[in-house]
Amino acid sequence: MTTTFAPPLRCYTATTVRILRQLRADRRTVAMLVLVPTLLLALIYFVYHDAPSFPGVPTMFDRIGISMLGILPFIVMFLITAIAMQRERTSGTLERLMTTPLSKLDLLAGYGSAFSVAATAQAGLACLVAFWLLGMRSAGSVWLVLLIAVLDAMLGVALGLLASAFARTEFQAVQFMPLIVGPQFFLCGLLVPRGGLPRWLEVISDVLPLSYAVDALQQVSRYTGATGLMWRDLCVVAGFTAVALALGAATLRRRTA
Amino acid sequence: MTAPDSSPAIEVEHLRVRRGGRDVLHDISLSVPRGCITGLLGPSGCGKTTLMRSVVGTQLVEAGSVRVLGEQAGTPGLRARVGYVTQAPSIYDDLAVTDNVGYFAALYGKSARDATHAIEAVGLAEHARQRGNQLSGGQRTRASLACALVADPELLVLDEPTVGLDPVLRVDLWQQFDALAAQGRTLLVSSHVMDEAEHCDRLLLMRDGHLLAQLTPAELRAETGETSLENAFLALIKMGEPS
Numbered sequence: 001m002t003t004t005f006a007p008p009l010r011c012y013t014a015t016t017v018r019i020l021r022q023l024r025a026d027r028r029t030v031a032m033l034v035l036v037p038t039l040l041l042a043l044i045y046f047v048y049h050d051a052p053s054f055p056g057v058p059t060m061f062d063r064i065g066i067s068m069l070g071i072l073p074f075i076v077m078f079l080i081t082a083i084a085m086q087r088e089r090t091s092g093t094l095e096r097l098m099t100t101p102l103s104k105l106d107l108l109a110g111y112g113s114a115f116s117v118a119a120t121a122q123a124g125l126a127c128l129v130a131f132w133l134l135g136m137r138s139a140g141s142v143w144l145v146l147l148i149a150v151l152d153a154m155l156g157v158a159l160g161l162l163a164s165a166f167a168r169t170e171f172q173a174v175q176f177m178p179l180i181v182g183p184q185f186f187l188c189g190l191l192v193p194r195g196g197l198p199r200w201l202e203v204i205s206d207v208l209p210l211s212y213a214v215d216a217l218q219q220v221s222r223y224t225g226a227t228g229l230m231w232r233d234l235c236v237v238a239g240f241t242a243v244a245l246a247l248g249a250a251t252l253r254r255r256t257a
Numbered sequence: 258m259t260a261p262d263s264s265p266a267i268e269v270e271h272l273r274v275r276r277g278g279r280d281v282l283h284d285i286s287l288s289v290p291r292g293c294i295t296g297l298l299g300p301s302g303c304g305k306t307t308l309m310r311s312v313v314g315t316q317l318v319e320a321g322s323v324r325v326l327g328e329q330a331g332t333p334g335l336r337a338r339v340g341y342v343t344q345a346p347s348i349y350d351d352l353a354v355t356d357n358v359g360y361f362a363a364l365y366g367k368s369a370r371d372a373t374h375a376i377e378a379v380g381l382a383e384h385a386r387q388r389g390n391q392l393s394g395g396q397r398t399r400a401s402l403a404c405a406l407v408a409d410p411e412l413l414v415l416d417e418p419t420v421g422l423d424p425v426l427r428v429d430l431w432q433q434f435d436a437l438a439a440q441g442r443t444l445l446v447s448s449h450v451m452d453e454a455e456h457c458d459r460l461l462l463m464r465d466g467h468l469l470a471q472l473t474p475a476e477l478r479a480e481t482g483e484t485s486l487e488n489a490f491l492a493l494i495k496m497g498e499p500s
Contacts, residue, residue: 010366015360018352018356092347093348095347099313100365101365254314255317257275
């Protein structure tokens with residue numbers, strides 16, 4: 001057999017392609033992945049359809065909907081990733097991979113990249129429908145909304161990978177969703193503006209990444225042009241993503257009991 | 258393959274492994290010579306898989322040393338030189354055989370052509386386009402084997418590769434193992450069926466986490482005076498018991 005030239009990122013690239021192939025083989029999952037957030041967004045549109053609106057104030061749909069553009073991909077990608085990684089573990093392929101030259105970060109980055117491709121399609125369609133079909137308005141650019149939505153989805157991927165390290169079964173992996181996503185959802189400022197939370201809850205919400213994701217979207221909603229606060233929020237989200245990925249790699253063990 | 262090396266492929270010294278609060282391997286010491294087939298035999302649950310996991314470096318070890326091809330087991334340098342086929346075939350059910358083997362080929366820095374060769378070597382060329390979940394049990398085992406073969410490994414660790422396969426397929430696989438050994442590779446093959454010992458150059462006999470003996474099939478027969486290896490194994494167990 002021949003040894004071919006091996007580019008430095010070959011394990012990472014091969015893993016990304018492999019996961020995308022697996023995703024493609026499951027057409028129904030792809031369809032749901034792309035459509036579900038958009039359908040939920042349309043539902044929210046109709047929920048607030050008859051709510052009173054006041055001139056100069058963003059409508060309820062504009063306020064809630066734009067946050068949902070970040071939150072829904074985050075939730076969906078968290079779940080999908082946690083389950084996918086758990087499947088890798090229970091099928092024995094993870095143990096098998098740990099005996100190959102594949103590095104742990106290659107594996108996690110592969111998952112992150114492959115699912116980010118899916119997340120981009122998902123967030124892209126949701127933004128398209130929200131802004132052009134459902135008449136969502138934001139002062140800032142739609143492209144910024146899309147960028148934030150994709151970053152939020154990547155945050156979901158990274159946290160999903162990390163959570164799966166603590167799950168022994170798929171049942172446990174699923175239950176990490178309410179555990180990890182629930183508090184972030186309640187405290188992110190969507191239900192009650194974060195400034196209006198009891199002090200101790202506000203402190204907690206200050207250290208949860210989804211708070212910054214929603215905050216960034218509210219910035220885009222309110223102001224034309226990218227604000228400094230928005231970039232700060234995005235950096236926080238990206239930072240959380242990187243730390244979660246690194247922790248995920250650190251908790252993955254080549255040797256197990 | 259590299260020039261023949263007379264040092265053992267695997268050298269285990271005083272290996273102890275604990276799982277779930279109890280010892281599953283008690284002070285195991287053994288050596289596996291290069292370029293031949295060594296059978297790891299013993300009843301289910303005697304610690305064969307744990308020993309194999311220690312060799313490929315996925316098992317947490319309590320004490321002792323495991324050296325593989327001259328290096329500490331599980332070191333990064335060994336990952337491309339040791340192929341491991343787990344007991345349950347570890348292939349992706351939602352990917353075609355080509356994509357499964359192609360993925361492992363890429364991980365080991367091999368080409369798509371190497372993947373094709375590996376698929377041909379295990380006789381799955383006709384099923385290359387089928388997905389993992391469309392294969393029979395034996396085909397899945399062979400696909401899993403191809404994922405290890407594609408690495409062109411010096412040492413192949415095969416955990417019960419022939420269990421549950423029909424006799425024709427078993428003969429087929431053993432012929433492939435012979436061919437691999439003839440190329441100078443080292444094979445460590447586990448089984449709980451004593452019949453399979455016949456195909457091995459050397460035997461490691463295990464029971465309850467202890468190594469009973471390491472010898473050739475001929476030596477096992479001579480030592481116990483039995484002709485069937487099954488009976489010889491039983492006799493060996495009796496000889497080890499305090500009378």
